[in-house]
Amino acid sequence: MRNFYGKIPDIDSLLNLKKQTMKKVIYSLFFVFAAVFTACEEELPKANFDLYELKSLEASAGDMNVTLTWEDYENAHPSEYLVIWTTGAAEDDGGQMTVGADKKSVVVENLVNDMTYGFSVQPRYAGGLAGKTSVNCTPKNARYPVTDLTATAGNERVRLNWIKPNSERFTNYQITVSPNGKVITLDDTSLESYIIEGLTNDMEYTFSMVASYPTGNSEPVEVSATPGKVSPILVDQSEKTELTLWEPVTFTLNDMFFMGGDVQSVNWDFGDGTTSVELSPKHAYGAIDEYVVSVTVTYTNGTVDTGSLKVIIVDYKWNSVDLKFANYNGDVKASNPVFSLDGKTMYIPTTVKDLSGHLFAIDVASGVIKWVFAIDYSNNKGGGGALVGDDGIIYQCVGNNSKDNVYAIKPDGTKLWSVKLDAGIDAFPALSIDGSKLYCLTNKATLYALNAANGEIEWAEELDKSGIGSAVAVDKAGNIYAGTNAKIYSYTSEGEKRWETSEETKVTETGAFALNGKHLYAALKSKGGLISINMDTGAREWSCPVSTDDSYFPVVDKDGVIYFTEKKSANVYAVDPTNGNKKWTKGLTTTYNLIYNGLALSDDGVLYMGTQKGFAVFGLNTIDGEVNSMIPNVGQVMAGVTIGPDKRLYCGTIKGNIGSIKALAIDKVFEASSWSMRGGDLQGTNRQK
Incomplete structure (x- = not known):
């Protein structure tokens, strides 16, 4: 082709x-x-993989901003950095900037809070951009508001209190007053209180408060109050004026009345011949009458202000309360009443045989049952008596067959914690010296140290493999003493064993020790009577036997004399602490059986106890044991008694599963300087002062 x-x-x-x-x-x-x-290549941020990227990149969220911080590799020397950010939602939801080579951080501003951004940083070199290093971050609103805003009404004024925001960025406070719409700016960011003057009495005001920040205001917080005339003196932080006989109350200045400056000194006159210079004194009245309480306040600027309040003292409002509340009821067995730290509330555990038992809280002044904490268990002794901790928490041990064995209960009647141990607990618990531990001895003779704040077991020691726990106490050094139906043991607060008694020592069940100096006194079963144990060595110092039966609940007076009771013989004994000899014996005859009957000692030397038979309460003179007083028809008492803060004797009774609490006017104060009850205090701590 x-x-x-x-x-x-x-x-x-x-x-x-x-x-x-x-x-x-x-x-x-x-x-x-x-x-x-x-x-x-200069317009598009594409990577040149021959150039150094960043070694690290971190992002920290701020309020409408994010702070980027980075680090270069050692041999990297970029001329600048390209920073790009975006949400990925839209093209205009981001931006970019360049940062000089001398910078290793940048703040990206004007972002949207609670939106997640992607950030990338690329070093730029003479040959172009290095690869991207990326990180995500979400800015958050840091314009924190004030917290716990409260309003206290005064005469034509209201005081606001709050907790300032936990931030150094806010610049001032702004308060809006409604209904007039007035705005108050407070530039002092350290303030947590402010008084708003010039208000109209009997008109409700709403106060809205914000904290101002460079990026805007916090969310507003509101509170309302109605100003009006106020009392110059408060009684237990209230304006009540009617009190009962010997009701312990605290008088305080109403700072919505006394506003002349910082208080330098006060002088109180209670109108009954007693005075005080304490800022907030406690006082109780011993006679039914009307009294004028007056106070003179001197301010640091030298000015003086006065105020007064009339109080009316009425007779005790109750003397007996049946232990029945809604579906809860019970008898009192072994346990004596204990009191809150301010003396306003009494606590008493109850038992219903083979059913359940509960902790009752009773208002001391009115006799009203405030609440009942339900505890399901089967036990005819009621478990170890209630104990009040240094922070007001109530601890209650319970007997066999319970879901839990130890409960911690808040003063409002709600549970803080509970714990199940290896057995039920009839022995009264004890509190450590610093209040951080609760010591419990179970019916399997295991000694537990529980964290008082959360109930966790810090340590535990099995004392007698076939024993039963009877009593626990704590000395001034924090050492623990635990008695069983076989021996007495001592441990340090850390659970290290110090000693155990060398001979058989059968401590009475549901009994209680008494401590005085370096001596431990224990009531024993059968005819054992009372013994004295050297608390350093565990050696028995002397014995004081009895003739017939179990002994209970020793107490010690301020001279060191020990007193205890004997079960069926109904004898009460006074014992010389130097040799264990009986100073006197008082027989109440078997008509007045003393089963679980614990003693309480007044500061003027009178021993009080209830009786299981005869339904009487006795007061014995500690000098010779003669009956100082006898109150009949009290009811069947098989528990300890307590001299309360209002000079009355409190005891629980048994009556067909609906027992009662009796309040008997004896006009006595308990002996606070010795082991006059469980621990010698109204909280039943079983610890040495």
Whole structure:
């Protein structure tokens, strides 16, 4: 075949022509791509993988901003950094900036709180941009409001109190007063209190408060109050004016009345011949009458202000309360009443045989049952008596077959914690010296140290493998003493054993120790009577046996004399602490059985106890044991008694599963300087002062 224009080409020529044509096309495309890349490389943040990226990048969220912080590799020397951010939701939800080479951080402002942003940083070099290093971060609202805003009404004024925001960024407070719409700006950011003057009495005001920040205001917090005339003196932080006989109350200045400056001194006159210079004195009235309490206040600027309040003292409002509340009821067995730290509330555990038992809280002044904490268990002794901790928490041990064995109950009647141990608990618990531990001795003779705040077991020691726990006490050094129906043991607060008694020592069940100096006194079963144990060595110092039966609940007076009771013989004994000899014995005859009957000692030397038979309460003179007083028809008492803060004797009774609490007017104060009850205090702590 011939070419139209000439000779026919050979095959090699055709192939060579094709190769040359393809090379020209490839070279042409290469130059085009090179030109395009060169023109765009400064506009597009593409990576040059021959250049150093960042070593690290971190992001910290702020209020409408994010702080980026980064680090370069050692040999990296970029000229600047390209920072880009975006939400990915829309093209305009981001931005970019360049940062000088001398910077290693930047704050990206004007972001939207609670929206997640993606941030990337690329070092720029002479040869172009390095690869991206990226991180996500979500800015958060840090314009914290004030907390716990309260309003206290005064005469034509209201005081606001609050807790300031935990931030150093806010610049001032703004308070809006409604209904007049007045705005008050407070530039002092350290303030947590402010008095708003010039208000109208008997009109309700709403106060809205915000904290101002550079990025805006916090959410508002509101509170309302109605100003009006106020009393210059408060009674237990209230304006009550009617009190009962010997009701212990605290008098305080009403700072919505006394506003002349900082108080330098006060002088109180209670109108009954007693005075005080304490800022907030406690006082109780011993006669039914009307009294005018007056106070003179001297301010640091030298000015003086006065105020007064009339109080009316009425007779005791109750003397007996049945232990029945809604579906809860019970008898009192073994346990004596204990009191809150302010003396306003009495606590008493109850039992209903083979059913359940509960902790009752009773208002001391009114006799009203405030609440009942239900505890399901089967036990005819009522468990270890209630104990009130240094923070007001009530601890209650319970007997067998219960879901839990130890409960911690808040003063409002709600549970703080509970714990199940290896057995029920009839022995009264004890509190550590610092109040941080609760010591419980179970009916399997295991001694537990519980964290008082959360109930966790800090340590435990099995004392007698077949024993029963009877009593626990704590000395001044924090050492623990635990008695079983076999021996007495001592441990340090950390659970290290100090000693155990070398001879059999059968401590009476549901009994209680008494401590005085370096001597431990324990009541024993059968005819064991009372023994004295050296608290340093565990050696028995002396014994004071009895003739017939179990002994109970020793107490010690301020001279060191020990007193205890004997079960069926109904004897009461006074024992010389130096040798264990009986100073006197008082037989109440078997008509007045003393089963679980614990003693209480007044500061003027009278021993009080209830009786299991005869339904009487006795007061014995500690000098010779003679009957100082006898109150009949109290009811069947098989428990300890307590001299309360209002000079009355309190005891629980048994009566067909609905017992009662009796309050008997004896006009006595308990002996606080010795082991006059469980621990010698109204909280039943079983610890030495």
